[in-house]
Amino acid sequence: xxxxxxxxxxxxxxxxxxxxxxxxxxxxxxxxxxxxxxxxxxxxxxxxxxxxxxxxxxxxxxxxxxxxxxxxxxxxxxxxxxxxxxxxxxxxxxxxxxxxxxxxxxxxxxxxxxxxxxxxxxxxxxxxxxxxxxxxxxxxxxxxxxxxxxxxxxxxxxxxxxxxxxxxxxxxxxxxxxxxxxxxxxxxxxxxxxxxxxxxxxxxxxxxxxxxxxxxxxxxxxxxxxxxxxxxxxxxxxxxxxxxxxxxxxxxxxxxxxxxxxxxxxxxxxxxxxxxxxxxxxxxxxxxxxxxxxxxxxxxxxxxxxxxxxxxxxxxxxxxxxxxxxxxxxxxxxxxxxxxxxxxxxxxxxxxxxxxxxxxxxxxxxxxxxxxxxxxxxxxxxxxxxxxxxxxxxxxxxxxxxxxxxxxxxxxxxxxxxxxxxxxxxxxxxxxxxxxxxxxxxxxxxxxxxxxxxxxxxxxxxxxxxxxxxxxxxxxxxxxxxx
Numbered sequence: 001x002x003x004x005x006x007x008x009x010x011x012x013x014x015x016x017x018x019x020x021x022x023x024x025x026x027x028x029x030x031x032x033x034x035x036x037x038x039x040x041x042x043x044x045x046x047x048x049x050x051x052x053x054x055x056x057x058x059x060x061x062x063x064x065x066x067x068x069x070x071x072x073x074x075x076x077x078x079x080x081x082x083x084x085x086x087x088x089x090x091x092x093x094x095x096x097x098x099x100x101x102x103x104x105x106x107x108x109x110x111x112x113x114x115x116x117x118x119x120x121x122x123x124x125x126x127x128x129x130x131x132x133x134x135x136x137x138x139x140x141x142x143x144x145x146x147x148x149x150x151x152x153x154x155x156x157x158x159x160x161x162x163x164x165x166x167x168x169x170x171x172x173x174x175x176x177x178x179x180x181x182x183x184x185x186x187x188x189x190x191x192x193x194x195x196x197x198x199x200x201x202x203x204x205x206x207x208x209x210x211x212x213x214x215x216x217x218x219x220x221x222x223x224x225x226x227x228x229x230x231x232x233x234x235x236x237x238x239x240x241x242x243x244x245x246x247x248x249x250x251x252x253x254x255x256x257x258x259x260x261x262x263x264x265x266x267x268x269x270x271x272x273x274x275x276x277x278x279x280x281x282x283x284x285x286x287x288x289x290x291x292x293x294x295x296x297x298x299x300x301x302x303x304x305x306x307x308x309x310x311x312x313x314x315x316x317x318x319x320x321x322x323x324x325x326x327x328x329x330x331x332x333x334x335x336x337x338x339x340x341x342x343x344x345x346x347x348x349x350x351x352x353x354x355x356x357x358x359x360x361x362x363x364x365x366x367x368x369x370x371x372x373x374x375x376x377x378x379x380x381x382x383x384x385x386x387x388x389x390x391x392x393x394x395x396x397x398x399x400x401x402x403x404x405x406x407x408x409x410x411x412x413x414x415x416x417x418x419x420x421x422x423x424x425x426x427x428x429x430x431x432x433x434x435x436x437x438x439x440x441x442x443x444x445x446x447x448x449x450x451x452x453x454x455x456x457x458x459x460x461x462x463x464x465x466x467x468x469x470x471x472x473x474x475x476x477x478x479x480x481x482x483x
Contacts, residue, residue, distance in 0.1 A: 015032035015033055016032065016033055017030075017031070017032050018030070018031065018032070018033045018054060018055070019054070019055040020052065020053070020054050020055075021052070021053055021055070022051065022052055022053070023051050023053070089477045090477070090479070092479055092480070093477045093478060093479040094477070094478055094479075095476060095477050095478075096475075096476055096477075096478065098121075098122040098123070098124075098125055098126040098127065099119075099122045101122070101126050101132065101476065102114045102118045102119060102121065102122040102126060102135075104470075104475065105118065105132065105135055105136055105139065105470060106118055106139070108419050108470055109136055109139045109140055109145055109148065109466075109470070110139050110142060110144040110145050110148050111144065111147070111148035111151065112144055112148075117135075117138070118135055118139070121134075121135055129471050132470065132471055132476075133467065133471060136467050136470050136471075137467070140195075140196070140463075140467075145196075146192050146196060149188075149191065149192055149195055149196075150185075150188030150189075150191065150192060152191065152414075152415075152418050153187050153188055153190075153191040153241070154184070154187075154188070155418065156269060156414050156418075157187065157241060157246075157247055157265065157269055157270075158250060158265070158269070159183075159184055159187040159188075159241070159244065159246035159247050159250060160184050160246070160250075161246075161250035161251075162180050162183050162184055162245065162246040162249045162250040163177075163180050163181065163184055165180075165249055165250050165252070166254045167249070167254050167341065167342060168254045168255045168341075170354070171255060171341075171350065171354055172341065172342045174219060175219075175249075175342045176215075178215045179215055179216065179219045179245075180249075182212070182213055182215045182216035182219075183216065183244060183245035183246040183249065183343065184246050185211075185213075185230060186210060186211050186212065186216060186230070186244050186245065186246060187241055187244045187246040187247065189211035189230050190203075190204065190210065190211060190240070190241055190244065191204065191241070193211070193232070194462055194463075195462060195463045195466070196463070198459070198461050198463055200459070200460045200461065201402070201408055201411070201456070201460045201461070201462055202402040202403070202460065203240070204240055204241055204402070204411070204462075205240040205241060205242060205270075205398040205399070205401040205402040205407070206239060206240050206395075206398050206399045206401075206402035206403075207239040207240055208234055208235065208236065208238075208239045209232050209233065209234055209235070209238070209239060210222075210232075210233060210235050210238035210239065210243070210244070211230040211231065211232055211233070212224065212225045212230060212231065212233055213225050213227065213228050213229060213230050213231075214226055214227055214228065215228075216245070217233070219245075219344075220235065220237075220238070220245075220344070222235045222238075237345040237395075239395060239398060240395075240398040240401075240402070241398075242266070242270075242336075242394055242397055242398045242401070243339070243394055243395060243398060244343065245342065245343030245344075246343070247262075247265075247343075248262070248336070248339045248340075248342075248343035248394070249341065249342045249343040251265050252340075252341040252342075252343075253341060254341065255341055255350075256308045256340070256341050256349075256350075257308060257336070257337055257339065257340055257341055258312075258333075259308075259309055259312055259329075259330065259333030259334050259336060259337055260312060260316075260325075260329055260330070260333055261333075262333050262336045263328075263329045263330070263332040263333030263336070264329060264333075266332065266397070266401070267328065267329070267332070267382075269410075269414070270401055270407055270410060271379075271401075271404075271406050271407060271410055272406070272409070272410035272413050272414070273378070273382045273406075274429045275324055275328065275329075275382075276323075276324065279320050279321075281320070282320045282321070287315065287318050287320075287321075288315060290318070291314050291315055291317065291318070294314045294317075295311060295314055298310050298314065302358055305349075305351065305357055305358050306358075307349055307358050307360075307361065308337070308349060309333075309334045309337050309361070312330065312333075313325075313330055313334075316329075316330065327377045327378065327383075327385045328377065328378060328382060328383075331373075331374055331375040331376070331377065331391075332374075332375070332376050332377075332391070332397070334362060334374045335362060335374035335375075335376075335391035335392065335393060335394065335396065335397050336393075336394045336397060337360050337362075338360050338393045338394055339394055346360065347359060347360055348360060362374040362391070362392055362393065373390055373391075374390070374391040374392065375388045375389060375390055375391055376388070376389040376391055376397070376400060377389075379404055379406060380406060408453075408456065409449075409453065411462055411465070412449060412452045412453060412456060412462075412465050413449070415452070415462070415465055415466050415469065416445070416448070416449065416452070416469060419466070419469050419470070419475075420445075420469075420474075420475075422437070424442075424445040424446065424448070424449050425437070425442060425445070425446075427483075435483055436483060437481070437483055438481035438482050438483050440479075440481065441479075441481040441483070444473075444474050444479075445474065447474075448469060448472045448473075448474050451468055451469075451472060452465040452468050452469055452472075453465070454468075455467070455468035456468075
């Protein structure tokens, strides 16, 4: 270690010049040494039984003789050189080293650095698909994996938004921070049940069960839990991620449900259908002024009340908005109106004073924007308006999602992005200066997605899709793409 008291760490020109060599004249290292311990790897066939020497280069320093290296200690550790066999791969590509692969596996499946067992596997090569799969499956049996995969559902459906969602404390005094935290964990538990207990893809959206602790059981009124641990319970109002308080409350206003937010979140994150951006030339205040008479007419029909759904339909019943709202958003969103702003089931809206108001209605609106029941259009083609699936509440939406191939493919796409930090067909659709993926990159990603789909199809098991991507060639053999 070099002497203290000279210059700053960034002033490399002022560091003492040092030469390290052996008796026969071979120079092992020559350079300026910063004020820290310096480690060097020296081959034993160079050193053998010869004497190491260290030479101060102060005679070449601009401040001759005033700065030298003081050797406090030298320690020599044994090591073993390991040469890994690299498989033949496509020209222009390179294989991850065993240690790079170990790091990828650790962060992908536990969100942390490699443990000792994984490092030992890397020491042995970690080159075969079987060896890699063994380590992935081992890590997925750890508590760290469960925590890490819980963050996937947070990012996927943005359910952790419930932690900070603004709510009217007068209307919902029992919606405490403990309830919020329990709701966020409920969504994670549902996802982890599918991944780690392998209950099948459909359980993500269609079941009669959920997970609650004592706090959430009291809030939902389900019972079945007496402590802080989450347990699986039956509940006629719950079943799948779309009926969780975390999803419903995070996609709502402080006082009311929000059919538009809920429908857009399903289109974007459950079906991977990307809606066009909100038009920038729309003056919402002007639209509401124009529509104000329609709102008053509707209130007059119901003693001064209006359903929140009617209000949303009227306010989007203009040409600038119809392209998305007429079929894509509103008919789907109204089917989720049977849960309120904090994710509790309801049959009626609330009045401003908190008392029971108008009933929830899925069966037709007299706005020119919609003259039919709550529905899902455009399952395979976002703008298809002829094929219609009737809906009758949030649970019916989940049942439909559970049976659609587009939903399975979307989960695989979200898993791909979670692991690879890019979508398989586009880097990010929501930015103006889009990164365009290279053609050969798109081909390779498409092959990986096909492989994920094949793996997931066996037993309808999303767990296999996550594992399969970790084994894929796009992970193990990297290529620099010309995006």
